[in-house]
Amino acid sequence: MSIIEIISGVVLILAAIVIVFLTLSQESKGRGLSGSIAGEGGMMEAGRTRAKDVKLAKYTKIVGIVFFVVMIAVSVLSVMSMN
DSSP states (O other): OHHHHHHHHHHHHHHHHHHHHHHHSSOOSSSSSHHHHHOOHHHHHHHHHHHHHHHHHHHHHHHHHHHHHHHHHHHHHHHHHHO
16 A cells, blocks of 8 residues: 555545535524424524535535545556556
8 A cells, every 4th residue: 555545545534524524514404394484583693604604515515526536536546556
């Protein structure tokens, strides 16, 4: 196992942990039945929450792309090292 495979493995694990953390940090899109009965309250707070969720969604997409690029690179490197 080469040093590049070890580093890319560590990057994959870190990216997976960050993706899970960012996904769990985001608010759910709807409030469900309680939101429809009680109505939407706190419009100012909702604006701040949406801005935060937009940033979290953006970072989640970026980390997801990094995860898949590194995963493909590891796959290619492992196939090349077998030959």
